[in-house]
Amino acid sequence: MRFFLDSANMEEITRAWEMGVISGVTTNPSLVAKEGAEFHPLLRQIAEIVDGPISAEVIALDYEGMLSEARALAEIDPKIVVKIPMTVEGLRAVKTLAEEEIPTNVTLVFTPIQALLAARAGATYVSPFLGRLDDIGEVGLKLLEDICQIFAVHALDCRVIAASIRNPVHVLEAAKIGADYATVPFSVLKQLSSHPLTAAGIEKFLADWKKVPGR
Secondary structure, eight states, X not given: OEEEEEOOOHHHHHHHHHHTOEEEEEOOHHHHHHHTOOHHHHHHHHHHHOOSOEEEEOOOOSHHHHHHHHHHHHHHOTXXXXXXXXXXXXXXXXXXXXXXXXXXXXXEEOSHHXXXXXXXXXXXXXXXXXXXXXXXXXXXXXXXXHHHHHHHHTTOSXXXXXXXXXXXXXXXXXXXXXXXXXXXXXXXXXXHTOOHHHHHHHHHHHHHHTTSTTO
């Protein structure tokens, strides 16, 4: 399983890329709005740092509007992946964009059949939202497990991104289930690299090093 960073913050993106563990970036309208930056210039900045897929979402909900926005996003940089919402109009747009060889990431997926439809329409990626299902008392990881099983059985050429990741347990279980990617906030990415025994071990080593003669 590979990692995408779920962020539109340039400092977070730069730090995560320098860690050497992320393969790309995913954004959404909420993350972009949080930064208070113009959308297309922000994507260009991200593309200057990240040498991998960069998901950017359309706002239109109609077929023609989605296509217009998607084509404009694709012109920004070849690494742009257009995020399309899981709707009937979205599926129509995905089919057309696939024919135009513009990669897509179908977002807001909450059932295995939605994921299957997206894959059949020609999506490059599908993004099941784990945390949002957990929030309403359902099991997000079960959704991910079902999708990965269906995609494996039918040998679908579509990558699965575990999205709406809330904690390291989501990441661990997503990796065990077989997700192709997990897109994680920077806060979770930092948690993944930390453990109290690691910190305690470093502290002990440093304390012992002070006892070494002539150091």
